[in-house]
Amino acid sequence: MRAAEPFQFVTASYLVRIGNQKAASLLELSKGIEDCSDASIFYHTFQSLGRHHFLTEGFSNDFAQWVLASCNRPALAERLASLDIRDYVSLADLRGDLRRILGDSCAENPREAQQAAFEMFYFCETVEEEVPTDRRAWTLEELRDGLKEMGHASLQFHFLTSRLRLHLRTNDFSRWFAKDLALKELARQVDQIDIYTNTLDSARTRIIQFIDRCIAGEFRA
Amino acid sequence: MSQTQTQAEARVNKLDDYAAVLGSGEIADLRALAARLAGRTVQMVNSTSVGGGVAEMLIRIVPLMCELNVCIRWDVITGGDDFFAITKAFHNALHGGRFDLPDESFKTFLAYTEQNRARMQFDADFTVIHDPQPAALIDARRNHAGHWIWRCHIDLSNPNERVWRFLAPYVSRYDAAIFSSPAFAQPLGIPQYLFYPSIDPLSEKNRELAPEFVSATLQRFGIDAARPILTQISRFDRLKDPVGVLRAYQSVKRYLDCQLVLAGGGAADDPEGEAVLAEVREAAGTDPDVHILDLPPWSALEINALQRASTIVIQKSLREGFGLTVTEALWKRKPVVASAVGGIPTQVIHKHTGLLAHSVEGTAYQIRFLLSNPAIAQRLGERGHEHVREHFLITSNVRRYLTLFLHFQNAA
Numbered sequence: 335m336r337a338a339e340p341f342q343f344v345t346a347s348y349l350v351r352i353g354n355q356k357a358a359s360l361l362e363l364s365k366g367i368e369d370c371s372d373a374s375i376f377y378h379t380f381q382s383l384g385r386h387h388f389l390t391e392g393f394s395n396d397f398a399q400w401v402l403a404s405c406n407r408p409a410l411a412e413r414l415a416s417l418d419i420r421d422y423v424s425l426a427d428l429r430g431d432l433r434r435i436l437g438d439s440c441a442e443n444p445r446e447a448q449q450a451a452f453e454m455f456y457f458c459e460t461v462e463e464e465v466p467t468d469r470r471a472w473t474l475e476e477l478r479d480g481l482k483e484m485g486h487a488s489l490q491f492h493f494l495t496s497r498l499r500l501h502l503r504t505n506d507f508s509r510w511f512a513k514d515l516a517l518k519e520l521a522r523q524v525d526q527i528d529i530y531t532n533t534l535d536s537a538r539t540r541i542i543q544f545i546d547r548c549i550a551g552e553f554r555a
Numbered sequence: 556m557s558q559t560q561t562q563a564e565a566r567v568n569k570l571d572d573y574a575a576v577l578g579s580g581e582i583a584d585l586r587a588l589a590a591r592l593a594g595r596t597v598q599m600v601n602s603t604s605v606g607g608g609v610a611e612m613l614i615r616i617v618p619l620m621c622e623l624n625v626c627i628r629w630d631v632i633t634g635g636d637d638f639f640a641i642t643k644a645f646h647n648a649l650h651g652g653r654f655d656l657p658d659e660s661f662k663t664f665l666a667y668t669e670q671n672r673a674r675m676q677f678d679a680d681f682t683v684i685h686d687p688q689p690a691a692l693i694d695a696r697r698n699h700a701g702h703w704i705w706r707c708h709i710d711l712s713n714p715n716e717r718v719w720r721f722l723a724p725y726v727s728r729y730d731a732a733i734f735s736s737p738a739f740a741q742p743l744g745i746p747q748y749l750f751y752p753s754i755d756p757l758s759e760k761n762r763e764l765a766p767e768f769v770s771a772t773l774q775r776f777g778i779d780a781a782r783p784i785l786t787q788i789s790r791f792d793r794l795k796d797p798v799g800v801l802r803a804y805q806s807v808k809r810y811l812d813c814q815l816v817l818a819g820g821g822a823a824d825d826p827e828g829e830a831v832l833a834e835v836r837e838a839a840g841t842d843p844d845v846h847i848l849d850l851p852p853w854s855a856l857e858i859n860a861l862q863r864a865s866t867i868v869i870q871k872s873l874r875e876g877f878g879l880t881v882t883e884a885l886w887k888r889k890p891v892v893a894s895a896v897g898g899i900p901t902q903v904i905h906k907h908t909g910l911l912a913h914s915v916e917g918t919a920y921q922i923r924f925l926l927s928n929p930a931i932a933q934r935l936g937e938r939g940h941e942h943v944r945e946h947f948l949i950t951s952n953v954r955r956y957l958t959l960f961l962h963f964q965n966a967a
Contacts, residue, residue, distance in 0.1 A: 351747065
């Protein structure tokens with residue numbers, strides 16, 4: 335089966351820009367989340383999950399990890415960690431929920447909110463550079479071959495951060511399966527892969543398995 | 556390891572050699588990024604071609620960039636003994652130490668900078684100036700030509716005010732500055748980027764070793780391969796707290812059988828190192844399970860073997876820059892117990908890629924926990940390896956430079 339439009343493989347690469355904000359307490363973290371750039375929210379949430387994809391037990395975002403390790407507040411850390419980036423297609427919404435959780439906690443425990451953390455939290459930002467490669471896929475077989483050779487940053491770009499780019503709760507692969515190959519079941523299966531409990535490599539393996547099953551005729555269009 | 560050895564092994568390491576540890580996709584990404592920089596020129600400038608971490612890094616990065624068809628040149632500034640005495644004093648002062656030299660030393664520094672500016676050629680698209688010694692070469696930039704980047708490899712979290720006040724106006728004229736930790740960033744008015752230090756997985760200190768060599772190394776130092784080995788690799792320096800490590804080991808030993816290896820160098824040519832070594836030996840007493848090894852600088856393979864033979868690697872520093880010995884241990888899939896100082900928490904994500912501690916007692920507890928839970932220890936080691944593979948290898952450094960150059964190019 336040949337797609338209406340090809341899948342364009344992109345090599346993505348990321349720089350970390352050090353911001354000029356830092357936080358030494360929960361209160362300062364809460365204020366920092368209000369004021370920091372969208373690129374900073376992105377770095378500490380979407381990017382953090384990609385950077386730590388090999389941690390599949392309880393690592394979610396930098397804010398939650400800092401609250402746990404530097405402020406020793408496991409309940410609050412758990413609430414922050416429970417924010418699932420797959421639910422967000424806008425950084426403003428994600429920032430709003432982070433602010434709400436931290437704001438509520440600081441209001442409930444004003445003294446604890448001002449306690450000094452073990453380590454400082456430094457706000458950083460992502461700078462993304464994307465480079466379309468010469469590689470395109472017109473068929474499932476070609477996409478599978480490209481996936482096998484894709485670096486982690488590119489996989490992160492196509493599978494994880496695509497939501498913000500597309501403003502859709504999906505990823506580049508699923509979108510292509512559904513839109514250009516009319517393979518909605520394959521798109522759904524790939525979209526359901528849980529990136530919190532998979533590494534990028536195991537997610538890649540599962541996508542390839544789904545593609546193989548689709549090629550073998552297991553999925554209906 | 557001697558410089559000659561370093562250069563020799565760096566010469567034989569090709570990009571494709573790294574594919575075995577990184578996967579071909581990562582190497583393909585580097586090639587794709589570099590292709591966008593075709594025809595662009597890069598100049599790296601530092602203060603020495605041999606010895607020191609920056610030279611060792613450039614020795615490895617420059618050939619890889621060349622292989623990626625990036626036209627790169629590496630230049631080294633020159634100066635008399637008086638210049639390097641001043642830059643050494645700058646270095647210590649920027650780390651937070653005193654600066655007692657007269658104001659005249661700033662003039663001497665600038666006079667040597669001017670000599671270097673007149674002697675050297677600056678026409679690259681991207682000029683990367685490493686560390687404070689050549690920082691004032693920004694004067695050589697004409698009409699905002701090219702992109703100039705200052706790469707600071709030292710801990711600037713608490714700089715001596717007098718020296719930083721002198722250097723900051725030069726640094727502020729660059730297009731960007733690069734630091735090894737967010738904690739080192741300064742209010743400069745230019746974009747500041749985070750580039751982690753890195754290790755070379757194919758170097759003698761990090762490459763895979765034959766089990767026979769590891770066994771032979773243990774035998775040579777009288778270490779029992781059949782019993783748990785706790786190791787700290789570090790200079791004999793009070794900031795590495797070797798006596799604290801010994802106290803933690805003694806506490807563990809009350810409950811669990813184990814040996815301690817404290818291996819490092821720096822005692823032969825450093826009076827303080829000699830004193831610290833003596834303190835450690837005295838604290839160890841006659842315990843036959845404590846192995847204190849003062850190793851010469853060319854012991855990369857032996858250090859590699861000791862790390863690989865270890866059950867747990869410790870880094871109980873009181874202060875730390877980044878802690879590349881931690882990176883090396885994590886790369887070798889070792890469970891690490893380390894202090895939460897400097898760049899260590901970036902590498903040791905508590906309970907994910909290792910365990911952090913804040914005291915002798917805490918260190919002892921975490922060691923006991925790992926000795927009693929080998930499956931958890933193994934899992935931490937595996938994740939630590941992945942963490943290093945993603946972020947702290949020499950190829951990641953190449954990628955960051957390429958991305959930064961590309962970022963400038965696209966912005967222009």
